[in-house]
Amino acid sequence: MIQESIMLVTVVLMAVVTGVFVFIAVNAGKESVDYGPVQAKAFGIRTALFWVVIVAGVLITVITTLDLPYAATRGDVAEGAVKVQVEGRQWLWNLSQDSVAADETVLFEVTAGDVNHGLGVYGPNMRLLGQTQAMPGYVNSLQLTLREPGTYKLLCLEYCGTAHHAMMSNFEVTAHPEHAAAANTQGRDGA
Amino acid sequence: MSEATLSPLPASARAGVLTYLAISALVFVLMMALGLLMRIGQADWLWMPPDIFYQVMTAHGAGMVGISGLAGSAVMWYFLRRYVDLTVGILWTNLALFLLGVVLILGGIFLGGFGGAWTFLFPLPSHGMGAWGNAGAACYLLGLMSIGVGFLLLYLDVARAIIGKYGSLANGLGWPHLFGRGEGEPAPPTVVASTMVLIINTAGITAGAVVLVLILVNLFVPTFAVDALLTKNLTYFFGHVFINATIYQAVIAVYEILPTYTKRAWPSSRVFLAAWTASTIMVMSVYPHHLLMDFVMPTWALILGQVISYMSGIPILIVTAYNALTNIYRSGMRWDIVSGLLFLSIFGWGVGIIPAIIDATIAVNNVMHNTMWVPGHVHTYLIVGLVAMLFGFMYHVAGQNGTTKMIDKVAFWVYAAAGMAFSFMFLLSGYVSIPRRFAEHLPEWVEYSATSSIFAVLVVLAAAVFAVRFLTSLKSARMA
Numbered sequence: 001m002i003q004e005s006i007m008l009v010t011v012v013l014m015a016v017v018t019g020v021f022v023f024i025a026v027n028a029g030k031e032s033v034d035y036g037p038v039q040a041k042a043f044g045i046r047t048a049l050f051w052v053v054i055v056a057g058v059l060i061t062v063i064t065t066l067d068l069p070y071a072a073t074r075g076d077v078a079e080g081a082v083k084v085q086v087e088g089r090q091w092l093w094n095l096s097q098d099s100v101a102a103d104e105t106v107l108f109e110v111t112a113g114d115v116n117h118g119l120g121v122y123g124p125n126m127r128l129l130g131q132t133q134a135m136p137g138y139v140n141s142l143q144l145t146l147r148e149p150g151t152y153k154l155l156c157l158e159y160c161g162t163a164h165h166a167m168m169s170n171f172e173v174t175a176h177p178e179h180a181a182a183a184n185t186q187g188r189d190g191a
Numbered sequence: 192m193s194e195a196t197l198s199p200l201p202a203s204a205r206a207g208v209l210t211y212l213a214i215s216a217l218v219f220v221l222m223m224a225l226g227l228l229m230r231i232g233q234a235d236w237l238w239m240p241p242d243i244f245y246q247v248m249t250a251h252g253a254g255m256v257g258i259s260g261l262a263g264s265a266v267m268w269y270f271l272r273r274y275v276d277l278t279v280g281i282l283w284t285n286l287a288l289f290l291l292g293v294v295l296i297l298g299g300i301f302l303g304g305f306g307g308a309w310t311f312l313f314p315l316p317s318h319g320m321g322a323w324g325n326a327g328a329a330c331y332l333l334g335l336m337s338i339g340v341g342f343l344l345l346y347l348d349v350a351r352a353i354i355g356k357y358g359s360l361a362n363g364l365g366w367p368h369l370f371g372r373g374e375g376e377p378a379p380p381t382v383v384a385s386t387m388v389l390i391i392n393t394a395g396i397t398a399g400a401v402v403l404v405l406i407l408v409n410l411f412v413p414t415f416a417v418d419a420l421l422t423k424n425l426t427y428f429f430g431h432v433f434i435n436a437t438i439y440q441a442v443i444a445v446y447e448i449l450p451t452y453t454k455r456a457w458p459s460s461r462v463f464l465a466a467w468t469a470s471t472i473m474v475m476s477v478y479p480h481h482l483l484m485d486f487v488m489p490t491w492a493l494i495l496g497q498v499i500s501y502m503s504g505i506p507i508l509i510v511t512a513y514n515a516l517t518n519i520y521r522s523g524m525r526w527d528i529v530s531g532l533l534f535l536s537i538f539g540w541g542v543g544i545i546p547a548i549i550d551a552t553i554a555v556n557n558v559m560h561n562t563m564w565v566p567g568h569v570h571t572y573l574i575v576g577l578v579a580m581l582f583g584f585m586y587h588v589a590g591q592n593g594t595t596k597m598i599d600k601v602a603f604w605v606y607a608a609a610g611m612a613f614s615f616m617f618l619l620s621g622y623v624s625i626p627r628r629f630a631e632h633l634p635e636w637v638e639y640s641a642t643s644s645i646f647a648v649l650v651v652l653a654a655a656v657f658a659v660r661f662l663t664s665l666k667s668a669r670m671a
Contacts, residue, residue, distance in 0.1 A: 006558075006559065007618075007622045010545060013545045014542050014545050014546070021534075024519055027521050028520065029525065032521065035455045043462075061501065064552050065494055065553065068494075069554075070486050073487060114314070114318055116419060120626065131484055131557065131561070135420060135487075140484075140486040158312070158561060161306075161307075161318060161320055161322065162241050165632075166631075
């Protein structure tokens with residue numbers, strides 16, 4: 001899951017910064033040395049660091065913006081995607097349908113009937129798979145391929161009032177008919 | 192041109208700054224206690240009706256943002272008056288409008304039932320669904336307006352004083368030295384930082400005032416149509432700028448106090464000036480990173496939100512934090528509660544922006560936005576960064592330099608360790624996709640809130656020690 005990668009990168013970078021601060025703290029109280037050479041060396045390192053950060057930033061930006069979640073809202077919808085109209089209201093989700101088959105690409109067309117809401121699609125393991133805002137007067141399209149059969153949850157991720165936390169709906173992902181048939185066939189063959 | 196005047200601080204100004212700080216110390220602890228209340232509620236240790244939880248959440252958010260602004264402005268005002276002629280009457284007027292605003296906000300929340308979060312996202316204020324009515328919402332919004340007007344007056348006075356002394360805001364930012372061969376010394380760091388803050392906060396507060404008026408009119412004249420996306424842009428522009436400005440004001444304490452420990456100058460170098468000019472632009476243009484999940488926003492604006500978020504780390508980490516570390520390294524600096532808290536604050540700021548910058552990556556935001564990851568990075572650079580900076584300044588003003596008591600040492604280490612652990616629990620909660628702003632947590636989430644509550648208790652206790660030590664040292668306050 002992407003969350004594992006995010007956490008790993010975050011912890012590593014926070015540890016590096018912490019290490020630098022600890023190193024400086026340990027050396028702060030030592031006998032004072034002339035500031036000029038310290039500055040000269042430090043600023044030389046900084047210049048190199050600056051360019052490393054710039055190059056890394058450009059590379060990361062290019063890589064991470066190649067596949068943005070906005071394409072469906074701009075009309076670039078996957079062929080055969082199942083459209084599910086979603087309207088958020090205090091405090092429920094109105095869904096045009098509440099189940100799809102596994103491996104189908106689902107296009108959630110999300111809006112709101114009263115205040116701002118946020119549609120968060122949680123997998124059967126309650127990890128967030130994707131989200132978009134539900135806004136009065138606008139339609140945000142969230143395209144996801146739900147591969148694992150099971151009960152998914154739709155949570156509200158934008159604070160919307162007193163029962164915000166209770167705004168949850170189930171969304172069923174059933175075994176794909178072809179996969180189910182194949183599994184049955186394998187089962188019979190095995191038997 | 193850049194030398195501090197060091198004119199004696201008039202009694203009314205001294206009383207003003209100390210009043211700002213005394214109120215801030217008390218309110219910080221109180222607001223932290225409200226935060227603790229929310230966490231123990233989520234941990235199922237205390238049952239709170241959801242409407243009460245969301246009222247507490249609204250008070251905690253608005254209170255923390257407001258008091259951070261007040262305390263930050265006290266730091267800026269205290270040091271800036273060494274260079275320019277500020278109006279003491281405006282300092283008090285701001286405080287009066289702030290207190291009026293606090294009364295209105297508390298009335299709107301706890302009497303009017305308003306629980307629309309500090310961000311009051313339109314059209315939620317008019318949709319209380321029985322939990323609050325228009326009167327409560329209006330009271331809350333007028334309270335914010337009162338506070339905004341006070342701060343606007345303060346920043347206009349800062350602008351007047353800087354332009355009066357340095358000729359223009361461009362000179363206040365040191366542009367003649369940044370872009371050319373300016374004569375003499377550039378404006379000192381305190382003036383540069385103050386100029387940046389007055390520019391961004393004037394813009395931010397004005398945007399906030401516009402959205403407040405729009406919502407107030409809509410409350411009583413619902414046919415007055417307001418666009419939800421427009422108000423969201425205005426709200427986040429205002430909110431982002433205002434909360435960021437708090438730390439850009441408070442960091443002046445680091446620029447002014449730390450060199451007195453290291454005996455090393457911290458002048459306005461060209462890199463320093465470039466960093467502050469860049470920050471001026473970036474703080475005002477980065478706010479679309481709050482709207483990355485608003486897919487109907489223009490794609491270019493959202494990509495810009497990611498790119499500028501990445502770039503905004505450069506002035507903070509590679510200039511401010513790096514300069515602080517260079518200044519400290521092998522300086523023979525003596526550690527005490529003041530230098531310790533200031534050092535911790537730079538660490539908290541620097542380490543806290545890492546998860547923030549990562550969250551500004553669109554692909555990351557897709558699974559982290561409005562989860563506990565967000566309060567995770569916010570609390571890192573507010574608790575360990577900003578609030579540590581402000582308490583460091585309070586100890587300095589209270590004349591506690593070089594006289595660290597055992598209780599200060601204990602409070603420092605408890606605050607630093609528990610503050611990081613408390614903030615990291617938010618990040619861990621975001622990692623497992625726990626949403627933010629939920630009054631009730633699912634059973635599998637409760638243990639995260641329970642562990643977090645323990646750290647929260649320690650943070651509140653340590654902050655209470657800082658506050659009490661400051662308040663009991665007020666008589667010996669040493670102010671130049």
